[in-house]
Amino acid sequence: MSRLRRSTAVAVTAVTGVGLVAAPQFAGDREVPVVASAAQTAGKMPAETPYGGTPNIEPNQGGWAGIVYAMTKVGDKIFVGGKFKSVKQGSTTYPVTNLIAINASNKHLDTAFKPQLDGDVLALAPGADGKSVLVGGKFNTVNGKARPKLARLEAGTGKEVANGTWKTPGVKGGAVYDIEQAHGRLYIAGEFTTVAGVKRNRLAALSPTTGGLSTKFGMVPFAGVHNGGTSRVRRIAATPDGTKMYAIGNFRTAGGEERRQFARLDLGDSSDALDTTWKTSGFATSCNTVFDSYLRDMAMSPDGKFVVVGATGGPYGTAQLCDSVTRWDTASSGSNVQPAWVNWTGGDTIDSVAVSGAAVFAGGHPRWSNNPSGRDTAGPGAVTRPGLAALDPRNGVPFSWNPGRDPRGDGAWSLLVTSEGLWVGSDTNYFLPPSSHKFRGKVGYFPFEGGKTLPEDTTAQLPGKVYIAAPGSLVQPNKLVSRTFDGTTAGTATTESVAGAMDWSDVRGTMLINGVLWYAKADGKLYKRAFNGTTVGAEQLVNPYENPAWDADEPKWKGRAPEFYSSLQGGRTLGMFYDNGRMYYTRSGSSALYYRYFTPESGILGAIEHTAASSGWSNVGGMFVSGGKLYYVAGDGKLMAVKFADGAPSGSPTVVSSDDWRGRGLFVG
Numbered sequence: 001m002s003r004l005r006r007s008t009a010v011a012v013t014a015v016t017g018v019g020l021v022a023a024p025q026f027a028g029d030r031e032v033p034v035v036a037s038a039a040q041t042a043g044k045m046p047a048e049t050p051y052g053g054t055p056n057i058e059p060n061q062g063g064w065a066g067i068v069y070a071m072t073k074v075g076d077k078i079f080v081g082g083k084f085k086s087v088k089q090g091s092t093t094y095p096v097t098n099l100i101a102i103n104a105s106n107k108h109l110d111t112a113f114k115p116q117l118d119g120d121v122l123a124l125a126p127g128a129d130g131k132s133v134l135v136g137g138k139f140n141t142v143n144g145k146a147r148p149k150l151a152r153l154e155a156g157t158g159k160e161v162a163n164g165t166w167k168t169p170g171v172k173g174g175a176v177y178d179i180e181q182a183h184g185r186l187y188i189a190g191e192f193t194t195v196a197g198v199k200r201n202r203l204a205a206l207s208p209t210t211g212g213l214s215t216k217f218g219m220v221p222f223a224g225v226h227n228g229g230t231s232r233v234r235r236i237a238a239t240p241d242g243t244k245m246y247a248i249g250n251f252r253t254a255g256g257e258e259r260r261q262f263a264r265l266d267l268g269d270s271s272d273a274l275d276t277t278w279k280t281s282g283f284a285t286s287c288n289t290v291f292d293s294y295l296r297d298m299a300m301s302p303d304g305k306f307v308v309v310g311a312t313g314g315p316y317g318t319a320q321l322c323d324s325v326t327r328w329d330t331a332s333s334g335s336n337v338q339p340a341w342v343n344w345t346g347g348d349t350i351d352s353v354a355v356s357g358a359a360v361f362a363g364g365h366p367r368w369s370n371n372p373s374g375r376d377t378a379g380p381g382a383v384t385r386p387g388l389a390a391l392d393p394r395n396g397v398p399f400s401w402n403p404g405r406d407p408r409g410d411g412a413w414s415l416l417v418t419s420e421g422l423w424v425g426s427d428t429n430y431f432l433p434p435s436s437h438k439f440r441g442k443v444g445y446f447p448f449e450g451g452k453t454l455p456e457d458t459t460a461q462l463p464g465k466v467y468i469a470a471p472g473s474l475v476q477p478n479k480l481v482s483r484t485f486d487g488t489t490a491g492t493a494t495t496e497s498v499a500g501a502m503d504w505s506d507v508r509g510t511m512l513i514n515g516v517l518w519y520a521k522a523d524g525k526l527y528k529r530a531f532n533g534t535t536v537g538a539e540q541l542v543n544p545y546e547n548p549a550w551d552a553d554e555p556k557w558k559g560r561a562p563e564f565y566s567s568l569q570g571g572r573t574l575g576m577f578y579d580n581g582r583m584y585y586t587r588s589g590s591s592a593l594y595y596r597y598f599t600p601e602s603g604i605l606g607a608i609e610h611t612a613a614s615s616g617w618s619n620v621g622g623m624f625v626s627g628g629k630l631y632y633v634a635g636d637g638k639l640m641a642v643k644f645a646d647g648a649p650s651g652s653p654t655v656v657s658s659d660d661w662r663g664r665g666l667f668v669g
Contacts, residue, residue, distance in 0.1 A: 043358025056441025068425025229292025346374020381607025622666020
């Protein structure tokens with residue numbers, strides 16, 4: 001297991017690209033859905049330095065001698081499964097067989113847990129009693145007994161559960177790749193064709209307490225292949241209420257209907273069935289034909305509002321979802337459902353995903369994130385994220401968290417979020433840039449304690465004070481004025497006395513987000529500084545596309561600023577505002593209202609420019625959003641208002657103030 005499970009981890013504070021867009025072409029502005037959420041609330045990110053003292057699996061730094069494929073938490077233990085034969089704690093090396101337990105308190109190896117398995121462990125999940133662990137994989141024997149592909153072990157010892165009720169069913173025809181408890185049932189998924197001697201095509205449901213095969217549930221057949229190879233269901237993920245289950249893998253049909261690599265099931269009270277109201281063509285393309293299937297992992301959000309999918313496949317641009325992380329909202333349905341957002345790596349695999357209440361985590365062997373046009377290169381907007389990234393759930397834009405893995409190896413195959421932190425399982429031994437490497441053999445733990453608290457990204461609402469930078473039709477340098485405004489009535493313009501050196505005539509569009517003033521300049525750069533109405537802080541250049549530590553150690557992985565920066569040259573930006581993970585803006589010479597995804601915590605802009613409105617926005621100056629309306633300054637200085645919902649203006653604008661609101665920037669404080 002490599003995803004957050006309700007039974008294994010507790011969500012951190014909830015929040016409701018990157019080259020992010022929707023299918024089928026994945027770059028059409030009109031097709032980009034709005035992720036409905038309030039402003040980002042404060043949440044916790046993991047520390048960037050991995051905890052010291054965790055066990056080192058196959059600590060052979062000369063090669064990738066071991067691999068972690070799955071992790072889960074049961075009680076006070078973290079279980080780690082994969083393909084490995086030894087583990088080192090301190091100076092002592094212990095022989096093991098593909099499965100270990102780690103004490104969740106001190107992060108040390110639990111030497112009392114000593115199961116013997118003769119094959120790879122691919123899936124882990126808590127037992128229904130909270131005292132056992134379910135194990136799936138390629139093995140055929142457990143502790144010397146025939147237990148093909150599935151077993152239930154005591155969490156304390158690794159011995160088989162011997163409570164007189166559980167009986168492990170034999171699984172044949174292929175490995176068990178995933179295990180999930182939902183709707184009072186225990187689901188297993190993989191390549192198998194029979195369970196307990198009964199035909200089951202890649203999915204089956206068992207009794208969580210007895211292991212008995214259900215004759216009513218888990219009977220939706222998965223068949224065919226996407227691009228050769230063996231049919232399999234690689235991952236399953238159920239909504240917290242247990243009514244829906246998503247499945248990814250190498251299949252062409254589910255329940256007898258075409259579903260290329262991705263399907264949704266209805267989990268009912270009397271039977272399970274394919275959800276015929278949900279279908280997508282998002283993964284119908286081949287990507288690189290060397291892959292039989294290119295979907296690698298999937299994770300459900302703690303609140304059940306969305307599921308995230310990680311993919312491999314090669315650098316094929318925005319026309320396909322290869323080498324990407326995608327968000328799929330569970331409220332969506334239809335004959336061609338599209339992702340809410342896409343984050344492309346530009347040519348590198350995503351092997352694992354996990355979701356906390358604050359972030360979407362992605363692991364694999366990427367060099368970059370936010371890189372839709374990269375072809376094994378850093379395209380515009382790319383940021384360095386070697387092997388690991390944390391994404392804003394609203395838009396897929398990377399947060400600043402960037403511990404990295406170097407070497408990247410084949411990938412970080414497993415991620416586990418618990419209430420205490422993030423566990424990362426891989427086939428490599430180092431985190432952080434080479435000049436500050438930390439050795440952590442195949443397993444790293446990043447606690448929330450000591451990590452960054454995500455700032456809120458609220459914007460002030462009316463009634464309030466509206467500020468105008470360098471006001472008037474003739475620019476007035478170093479001057480900031482304000483008017484009180486409630487949406488209908490404007491007060492008299494008042495000159496503000498603001499401490500701190502700032503030439504307000506330099507700005508080219510402004511937005512105030514949680515006490516931080518963001519603004520563009522004619523030099524082609526974006527800046528920010530603190531602002532509280534009476535004082536401005538020191539100016540800071542916003543350039544998250546460079547990372548001094550990683551750029552020095554791995555110069556070939558350097559990021560690249562998005563094309564938005566070049567569009568700032570010469571003061572072409574007329575106005576800008578922020579709303580719900582997006583920066584909107586107008587520029588001279590165009591009649592459109594544009595936007596890019598934007599996450600203030602990192603300052604990273606999405607690599608793709610979208611159009612919110614294609615005409616009617618020429619000569620529009622300052623702008624802000626409040627109470628479902630977009631207020632903007634027309635060319636003659638009047639303040640206009642128009643309805644603003646679902647990320648776009650609509651309807652006819654009205655004049656709300658005939659005073660002169662012209663200036664270099666407009667924001668509510």
